[in-house]
Amino acid sequence: MTSGTAEATIHIPTALRGFAGGARSHDVSAATVGQALRRLADTYPALRPHLYNESGGLRRFVNVYLGEEDIRYLQGEDTPLDAGAEVTIVPSIAGGALEAETAEATRSVLSHDEVLRYSRHLIMPEVALVGQEKLKAARVLLVGAGGLGSPLGLYLAAAGVGTLGLVDADVVDVTNLQRQVLYGTRDIGTPKLEAAARRLRDLNPHITVVRHDVQLSSENALEIIKDYDIVVDGTDNFPTRYLVNDACVMLGKPNVYGSIFRFEGQVSVFHAAEGPCYRCLYPTPPPPGLVPSCAEGGVLGILPGTVGAMQATEVVKLILGIGEPLIGRLLRYDALEMRFAEFRLRKDPDCPICGEHPTVTELVDYLQFCGIHPQPAPTEVVAPELQLTPTELVALRAAGRRPLVVDVREPHEREIAVIPDSILIPVDQIVERAGELDREREIVLYCRTGVRSARALKELRAAGFGRLKNLTGGIHAWADEVDPSLPKY
Amino acid sequence: MTAVETARLTLPDDARAVIVRHGEASYPHECCGVLLGRETDEARSVERALPIENRWDVAERGNRFLIGPDDVLRAERAARRQGLDVLGFYHSHPDDEARPSTFDRDHAWPWYTYLIASIRAGRCVELAGWELRADRSAYDPVRVRRESESE
Numbered sequence: 001m002t003s004g005t006a007e008a009t010i011h012i013p014t015a016l017r018g019f020a021g022g023a024r025s026h027d028v029s030a031a032t033v034g035q036a037l038r039r040l041a042d043t044y045p046a047l048r049p050h051l052y053n054e055s056g057g058l059r060r061f062v063n064v065y066l067g068e069e070d071i072r073y074l075q076g077e078d079t080p081l082d083a084g085a086e087v088t089i090v091p092s093i094a095g096g097a098l099e100a101e102t103a104e105a106t107r108s109v110l111s112h113d114e115v116l117r118y119s120r121h122l123i124m125p126e127v128a129l130v131g132q133e134k135l136k137a138a139r140v141l142l143v144g145a146g147g148l149g150s151p152l153g154l155y156l157a158a159a160g161v162g163t164l165g166l167v168d169a170d171v172v173d174v175t176n177l178q179r180q181v182l183y184g185t186r187d188i189g190t191p192k193l194e195a196a197a198r199r200l201r202d203l204n205p206h207i208t209v210v211r212h213d214v215q216l217s218s219e220n221a222l223e224i225i226k227d228y229d230i231v232v233d234g235t236d237n238f239p240t241r242y243l244v245n246d247a248c249v250m251l252g253k254p255n256v257y258g259s260i261f262r263f264e265g266q267v268s269v270f271h272a273a274e275g276p277c278y279r280c281l282y283p284t285p286p287p288p289g290l291v292p293s294c295a296e297g298g299v300l301g302i303l304p305g306t307v308g309a310m311q312a313t314e315v316v317k318l319i320l321g322i323g324e325p326l327i328g329r330l331l332r333y334d335a336l337e338m339r340f341a342e343f344r345l346r347k348d349p350d351c352p353i354c355g356e357h358p359t360v361t362e363l364v365d366y367l368q369f370c371g372i373h374p375q376p377a378p379t380e381v382v383a384p385e386l387q388l389t390p391t392e393l394v395a396l397r398a399a400g401r402r403p404l405v406v407d408v409r410e411p412h413e414r415e416i417a418v419i420p421d422s423i424l425i426p427v428d429q430i431v432e433r434a435g436e437l438d439r440e441r442e443i444v445l446y447c448r449t450g451v452r453s454a455r456a457l458k459e460l461r462a463a464g465f466g467r468l469k470n471l472t473g474g475i476h477a478w479a480d481e482v483d484p485s486l487p488k489y
Numbered sequence: 490m491t492a493v494e495t496a497r498l499t500l501p502d503d504a505r506a507v508i509v510r511h512g513e514a515s516y517p518h519e520c521c522g523v524l525l526g527r528e529t530d531e532a533r534s535v536e537r538a539l540p541i542e543n544r545w546d547v548a549e550r551g552n553r554f555l556i557g558p559d560d561v562l563r564a565e566r567a568a569r570r571q572g573l574d575v576l577g578f579y580h581s582h583p584d585d586e587a588r589p590s591t592f593d594r595d596h597a598w599p600w601y602t603y604l605i606a607s608i609r610a611g612r613c614v615e616l617a618g619w620e621l622r623a624d625r626s627a628y629d630p631v632r633v634r635r636e637s638e639s640e
Contacts, residue, residue, distance in 0.1 A: 013598075014565075014574070014575065014600065015598040015599055015600040015601050016598075016599070016600070017600075018599070018600055018623075019599070019623070046623070049624070049625055050598065050599060050625070059596075060596065061555075061596050063558040065558070070558065090558040090561055090562055091558070091561055091598050092555060092556060092557050092558050092561065093521070093554075093555070093556040093561065093578045093596075093598070093601075094545070094553070094554060094555045094556070094596045095553075095554055095580055095589070095590070095592060095593035095596055095597065095603075096519065096545075096549075096552045096553035096554060096590065096592045096593065097519070097552040097582045097583070097585040097590055097592075139547065222514045226514065226515050226518060227518075227547060229542055249540075250510055250511065250514055250540070251511065251514055251515065251520075251540060252511065252520075252522060252539070252540025252541050252542055253542060272539075272540075273523075273539045273540070273541065273563070273564070273567060274563060274567055321559055356503070356536075356537070357503050358503055358506070358507070361506050361510055362510070
């Protein structure tokens with residue numbers, strides 16, 4: 001490191017150029033940043049009142065960068081200059097309605113315990129103490145504490161994000177434990193946020209977990225989101241995705257997006273101030289029922305682990321201000337092929353919420369927007385006289401009647417549980433294979449819970465079959481009423 | 490240069506709507522954001538208002554706002570990409586007048602246009618524009634007009 005003076009260039013912000021004869025930059029010879037700034041003020045005295053306060057120190061919201069670093073994290077005005085140094089004056093813009101000066105926030109200072117806990121972060125210059133303090137000062141909201149919310153909560157808590165808000169109204173179910181690693185067997189039946197808060201506080205007692213035990217809605221979204229710096233979309237349904245997006249655009253918050261489906265995942269960062277929002281990518285939601293949920297289509301349990309961890313990575317990068325965030329980029333991950341693909345996303349100038357002439361200025365009814373009726377209209381209604389309970393089927397067989405029992409599930413489901421003396425015709429093949437069925441014979445259709453079999457019944461009736469029954473509640477009901485040795489899935 | 494006439498700022502309705510809804514949605518906290526647009530000899534014309542995160546300590550956001558240097562740099566980059574300039578900033582005063590306070594004045598920058606939105610009980614009641622005088626003694630009012638108004 002050289003001591004003594006160096007040639008440096010000071011970049012002058014727009015607001016001050018008028019006081020420097022219109023100059024955008026000014027070259028000086030100086031040994032330290034402080035000296036360079038004083039030389040600048042000597043050359044252009046009109047700058048002095050805007051840079052310095054009455055005691056001769058730099059005004060509070062004058063930020064000075066040496067290269068990419070704020071001098072406040074180097075040696076302040078005593079930071080030495082090397083040849084060719086670039087010094088940039090960057091305004092902070094502050095104000096407020098009351099007169100009193102307030103003290104600098106002290107809450108993001110780390111204790112000795114925290115310094116030890118985060119040592120693997122602190123020894124990396126890209127994080128360092130200042131970065132860890134930024135993490136501690138950050139407030140991140142996780143919408144959804146399920147498949148994506150689990151790795152997000154765990155890794156962001158571990159990283160030391162000071163305030164983690166969680167939004168979820170659900171209770172832990174055994175089917176969650178295939179992927180929602182935030183929870184354990186002892187949490188089954190407990191509200192998710194109660195178990196999550198307990199787990200996350202155990203992982204990191206230095207953070208604050210804020211529970212929002214509600215469903216996010218147009219009534220509460222702005223109120224909840226406004227207190228956070230970054231929002232992470234870990235939801236599992238389209239109305240909430242659009243709601244989160246719109247609220248984030250309105251409040252100027254970045255929205256770290258992730259989605260999963262079977263073996264594929266997507267990640268991006270929507271920040272309307274700098275790039276596209278979710279509506280730029282998907283201006284209209286898919287028709288209801290087209291994209292199955294995890295319960296309907298299934299999902300590889302590990303997949304949300306990968307995608308959620310990528311979302312957590314983006315959150316940390318945004319807080320620290322390092323690396324390249326996924327703003328304007330969509331990352332697609334295919335777990336089966338083990339490939340990543342990246343797609344450029346552009347802001348849509350006609351986007352109704354973040355475009356040049358926004359037409360959406362308030363949160364709307366997102367269920368309606370997605371074409372979902374408030375009282376879910378059952379896709380197939382089966383008339384009572386066409387329903388048959390498992391107990392009734394057993395009675396029929398005992399009385400000597402021999403209905404043809406048709407299983408309309410997928411072949412791999414039969415390995416889990418099967419009703420004896422049944423044949424398999426998957427529901428998507430029922431019409432084309434109707435010829436295999438005897439129209440004169442009584443036919444009982446079943447599936448897992450009675451939904452697919454109701455659809456099959458409707459299709460067979462339309463094909464002219466007259467003696468059909470739907471097994472109410474499917475093989476789940478059979479396991480309840482007739483044969484408890486069968487596993488339910 | 491002395492301002493003999495009041496400085497003028499054109500604020501289109503959609504940019505105004507962005508500011509109003511941000512102020513109303515953030516109530517009772519102060520909101521803040523950036524004004525992007527173009528300057529000609531006669532006037533400044535806002536093309537977009539960008540909501541920005543209020544970086545002030547959350548406990549005091551009822552009467553303080555802060556747009557940090559990283560956000561200012563990002564806003565300048567975004568402006569450059571769109572062929573615009575950062576003309577100034579907007580913020581809200583919850584349950585207070587749309588006039589700059591002493592704190593505002595002590596921390597303001599010259600040259601920028603400051604728009605202040607007065608939000609009373611969650612509704613925006615006034616939007617006023619201000620520019621800091623070169624000698625920092627006071628603010629000069631800026632006349633804010635809609636696009637449709639003629640000269």
